[in-house]
Amino acid sequence: MKHTTIKDVAKRLDCSVSTISRAFNDKYDIRKETRDLILATAKEMGYSPNPMAQSLLKQCSNQIGVVVPEFINPFFPEVIIGIQEVLLKKGYQILIMQSNESYIHELENVKALENNMVDGMILSLTMETKNVEYYNKLIKQGFPIVLFNRVSTDMDTHKVLLDDYKWAFFATEHLIYQGYKKIYHFSGPTGLIFTQNRKNAFIDALRKHKITIDNSSIIETGLMICDGEREMEKLIKKNNMPDAIFAVNDMTAIGAMKVLKKNGFKIPEDVALVGFTETKLAELIDPPLTSVAQPTHEIGRTAARLLVDQIESKGIFVPQTVILNGRLNIRESSMKLS
Amino acid sequence: MKHTTIKDVAKRLDCSVSTISRAFNDKYDIRKETRDLILATAKEMGYSPNPMAQSLLKQCSNQIGVVVPEFINPFFPEVIIGIQEVLLKKGYQILIMQSNESYIHELENVKALENNMVDGMILSLTMETKNVEYYNKLIKQGFPIVLFNRVSTDMDTHKVLLDDYKWAFFATEHLIYQGYKKIYHFSGPTGLIFTQNRKNAFIDALRKHKITIDNSSIIETGLMICDGEREMEKLIKKNNMPDAIFAVNDMTAIGAMKVLKKNGFKIPEDVALVGFTETKLAELIDPPLTSVAQPTHEIGRTAARLLVDQIESKGIFVPQTVILNGRLNIRESSMKLS
């Protein structure tokens, strides 16, 4: 396992390493024939410049780091594909890291990427992340970081978001317009901004339509299918049944759906369901799930563009928050059958 | 954006860089107090050794590259989590790249990782990949590469696999035992070994039970939902309906299911369905889909362990193929209702 280096090529052609280097970065004067010869020989020898050495020298790597909290659900992979679309064209390599919803891993990932001298990062925070001190230190040093979806209000940098409040409001109102009266909310873990926003929207929508909210209307869950299952089972056990549930995401909605069906409840006749951040799953399950679609690829592309702009315009940096539009896809799970 | 380097720390403490270095790699003699002081100051200054410089010097990076053809479906992400489980414990960083089922991207990804001096790679090939010359060159040079699932017979290296033939045979026999007679196969793209194996198993199972196969029994599809949809639509149009389909994977089975349901066919009464490589989807859709489960995490862990072993035992290398066990999960989509 031996990499061919610039020296090997130089020796072979009996010239200096700088000539080889010049042939590869043709901004300096070099005779065309020499260049062609060098490039040909290099190719034959399987030589290509070592990016690590280059990074060390130039203090940047042409690499972008992407850190996501998880990638089992297709949401983050889809965003990453959007990111790649833009970044690959610009000649950047993309290093993907996942934090497994663990703050410790996230911090490690960020530090590892920093050490790898990535030119910038695109981040989506874990459920656990509270302390963003280290990230802020990087930002203050002028290191380009773009956040998406799982953002932090404590970080002053580019952000790409859906208007969670707006779409959660629409989703809740949709249930109200369908005539549901006893509407519950599976709220996800507190501490994430988007769960807060969706919860607030839920509350405000109910208030607007003068529907009473009591202690049991809002149920704190996780973000996984099992969380929805667990809470639904509890409700059934307590015999405290809503006629509709707005869930913080599709996973919890699907968990609830599974348990409801298992227990003989009909959807939407007995309980209606609405999710959020739809995946392919939404239209495949039975009944198809009403949900808010996020423009995953566009989120990725936007984040990537913001990052590239910041990297290229080394000058003044004005943090920008881009709000993208979603869509409420109404399906059978929330339709009032008259 | 300036990294604190070993020199900064040396200057601050008015000692030489080698002393700092020694403090971090405590295998050389160094006074305990000096060491503690250095480590404390380094921490305060936010210094940590630059891995790129270390890699350059040591010609290895403590990083492992993982290249997968896609990660929209949860299969590959789950395998990656298994890989991480093992590798993070061993102190390796993991660089994930996805090829978007494109050979060009795959090759680029591999070369990028190679240039990043990863200590080894775990690969799963794209649908397109035929030419494995470059990868073989690396293997011949002693570069550790472990393949999983999407492997190539032309590469002489560690492989981690499911016994596709065996489980496809079981899956097909299951349909036969349920009493289905006109069984079709959605075969996926030719050229992948696992599609070949599953197809051969399908053929052999039918032969074993003396069920005739004609030209239309095996239908070449892609691997996505839309591929299953398209082929199912064609069948319906031609009015050439099987009473059961063994699909190369869940996605094509689900595509078929969607179209069947839309056209008023009942599953499994009119057409039974069996998939492969099950995901959460399988039990969530209606009716739940019979499928072969792959031990995703175990695949990842095994691949990672093989890789680490090869890296650590720099000696003789005997390529090993590990066959892991799957499981046929029988669900409603393939049960003969008597």
Add this chain to the structure above:
DNA sequence: TTGTACGCGTTATCAC
């Protein structure tokens, strides 16, 4: 047009 020499941040080897 090409070669020489330095530096990027480390670690290892040799002095002291």
Add this chain to the structure above:
DNA sequence: GTGATAACGCGTACAA
């Protein structure tokens, strides 16, 4: 026990 220095592979100012 500590400091100086060469080397890893490369790009580039400067000299030739």
